[in-house]
Amino acid sequence: MVVKLAVRNAGKRYDDLEALKGCSFDVADKTIVSIVGPSGCGKTTLLWSMSGLHSLTSGQVDLDGERITAPRPEIGLVFQEANLLPWRNLMDNILFPFEVKHQTPDMAWITHLMDRVGLTGFEKRMPRELSGGMQQRGAIVRALSLRPQVLLMDEPFGALDAFTREEMNRLVEEIWLETKTTIVFITHSIEEAIFLSDRVIVLTKRPGRVHADYPVNLPRPRSLETMAGREVFDLMNKIKADIYGMSSMRPRSAAE
Amino acid sequence: MTDAIPEFKKTEATKVGITGSALTAGIGSATRKEIAIILAVAVLVIGGLEFVLWAYDVPQYILPRPSLIAAALVKEFPLLLPHLGYSMVSLLSGFTIGAVTGMVMAAIVTQYPLVEKVVTPYILVLVTTPMLALVPLLILRFGFGYTPRIIAVALAVGPMVMINAATGFRRTDSAKLALARSYGASTLQIFWKIRAPMALPMILVGLMIGSIFGLLTTVGAEMVGGGFGLGNRLTTYSSMINMPEFFAVILLLSIIGILIYVIFFLIGKKWASWET
Numbered sequence A: 001m002v003v004k005l006a007v008r009n010a011g012k013r014y015d016d017l018e019a020l021k022g023c024s025f026d027v028a029d030k031t032i033v034s035i036v037g038p039s040g041c042g043k044t045t046l047l048w049s050m051s052g053l054h055s056l057t058s059g060q061v062d063l064d065g066e067r068i069t070a071p072r073p074e075i076g077l078v079f080q081e082a083n084l085l086p087w088r089n090l091m092d093n094i095l096f097p098f099e100v101k102h103q104t105p106d107m108a109w110i111t112h113l114m115d116r117v118g119l120t121g122f123e124k125r126m127p128r129e130l131s132g133g134m135q136q137r138g139a140i141v142r143a144l145s146l147r148p149q150v151l152l153m154d155e156p157f158g159a160l161d162a163f164t165r166e167e168m169n170r171l172v173e174e175i176w177l178e179t180k181t182t183i184v185f186i187t188h189s190i191e192e193a194i195f196l197s198d199r200v201i202v203l204t205k206r207p208g209r210v211h212a213d214y215p216v217n218l219p220r221p222r223s224l225e226t227m228a229g230r231e232v233f234d235l236m237n238k239i240k241a242d243i244y245g246m247s248s249m250r251p252r253s254a255a256e
Numbered sequence B: 001m002t003d004a005i006p007e008f009k010k011t012e013a014t015k016v017g018i019t020g021s022a023l024t025a026g027i028g029s030a031t032r033k034e035i036a037i038i039l040a041v042a043v044l045v046i047g048g049l050e051f052v053l054w055a056y057d058v059p060q061y062i063l064p065r066p067s068l069i070a071a072a073l074v075k076e077f078p079l080l081l082p083h084l085g086y087s088m089v090s091l092l093s094g095f096t097i098g099a100v101t102g103m104v105m106a107a108i109v110t111q112y113p114l115v116e117k118v119v120t121p122y123i124l125v126l127v128t129t130p131m132l133a134l135v136p137l138l139i140l141r142f143g144f145g146y147t148p149r150i151i152a153v154a155l156a157v158g159p160m161v162m163i164n165a166a167t168g169f170r171r172t173d174s175a176k177l178a179l180a181r182s183y184g185a186s187t188l189q190i191f192w193k194i195r196a197p198m199a200l201p202m203i204l205v206g207l208m209i210g211s212i213f214g215l216l217t218t219v220g221a222e223m224v225g226g227g228f229g230l231g232n233r234l235t236t237y238s239s240m241i242n243m244p245e246f247f248a249v250i251l252l253l254s255i256i257g258i259l260i261y262v263i264f265f266l267i268g269k270k271w272a273s274w275e276t
Helices: A043-051 A090-094 A096-101 A107-116 A132-144 A162-179 A190-196 A230-246 B010-020 B032-055 B066-109 B113-128 B131-142 B146-170 B174-182 B187-224 B230-239 B243-271
Strands: A003-014 A017-028 A032-036 A058-063 A075-078 A150-154 A182-186 A199-203 A210-215
Touching (some): A003 A043, A003 A182, A017 A032, A017 A043, A017 A058, A017 A182, A017 A210, A032 A043, A032 A162, A032 A190, A043 A075, A090 A096, A090 A132, A096 B187, A107 A132, A107 A162, A162 A182, A182 A190, A190 A199, A190 A230, A199 A230, B066 B113, B066 B187, B066 B230, B113 B146, B131 B146, B131 B187, B146 B187, B187 B230, B187 B243, B230 B243
Parallel strands (some): A032 A182, A032 A199, A075 A150, A150 A182
Antiparallel strands (some): A003 A017, A003 A058
16 A cells, blocks of 8 residues: 555644644545544644645644645645635636646646536636536536646535535546545545545544544445445444544433 | 536526626616616606796796706807816826725735724724815815815725725635635735735725715815816806706716716626626
8 A cells, every 4th residue: 555645643723722633544545535523523624734725733744755834736625615716717717726836737638627527618607607516516627637646625515415416426436536536535424425435534523533444345436226235334323323422412312 | 427517597697696796786787668668767757847847937046947957068068078177187186096095005904904903093084084174275285276186086085995995805715715825826826816806896896986986076176176177167157047057067977977887887797797
């Protein structure tokens, strides 16, 4: 296993709030790893430190063995809600990174990506003229246009309806099968995490550290049938039990 | 995957975009029937006024009939034209100075929260004080030429633009800033590619309100002192009880006001209609 990203003893403190503490795990190259955990457990903090946008107060994150201290071109980021710039049309949004970096865009690759996610013909549309799912597909194209080696996705589909969400999950898997980009995926949905991932990492409640680390050995491409299997059902319950176990609420018994 | 794209109805989205903004509300595409109704009401109002004033034999010095005002506008227009020019010089110079200063100040001040807190009370004083009150003072110092007028207009426009532009620049969306930073954008790039376009709708609102205030101040300053400009014509005509000519100037001023509104409406529609 080649380690692409290594989180080493990561800790982050905001004034009097400790978001992360002693969080360590590896992400193998060309795999998808999901991170789940109770609300406010520092998932987003963790992802932003992996992107180099936020610094850690202790520990470090390494990319190919080299410490990340600032945003890097090898790392792409997909945000909660598409985060397209509303005053630019779709294509100008996708070309935004190239504009900032003064680079010539690889139009053949971008055209291919647009076609892949089904956005061909929508290049001139403004973000408000696109559905939530289409906007998020545009954001994925924007992130992939620079051919990053790692894609960090921060609850990208949380605001979408259930059907669109499943569709987007299949799309992410298809893209992964084609590009084998290492993906770190943060989500609230255990089902989404299992569907997409080679590994699901469960964080403890704040300050977040690794509570459990489950491999997901299911064949790809995954389907509704895969997800209906006993193995998935058991894993889903195990993760749920992990997360509910951290909750301050008393678990309900059948008698109630 | 690719076949599941929801159908997009262009007219619907466009409508939302235009009517949603405070800047662009009011003017929209009208159907032929709507245009007919608008024209009919206009004819009724103006015609009705003409009829009532004629039927009750209202004296000219109380309110001249619309037809007399229109005739006076046509007759006096060659005489009014140079004054229109003088007023526009005051308005445009004062507006340009005030607007540029206001925008630059807003962009700088919003970068430093402490500076903003220190400066804001003074800006509020400038916004709420009628700059017209300063004109006699400015005339004492700068004479009866353009200078006091341009200063008054700039003082009326600047704070108004600044306060609105500052609201725009303060609207920081951390996700969009993070997006730019994740691609290694410099502070300057972040300003021009994220902060400025995000502030643009509010800047346009500031420019529009500022220009209307600028017009008021121009006319007011011309009424207070100096021998030229449309405001000066108002004082002259009213002192001679030339009411049709007086109202002709008023009509001209409202046309300028409407033109200013339309110009900013069109700019807003082109550059700021993304905001719903």
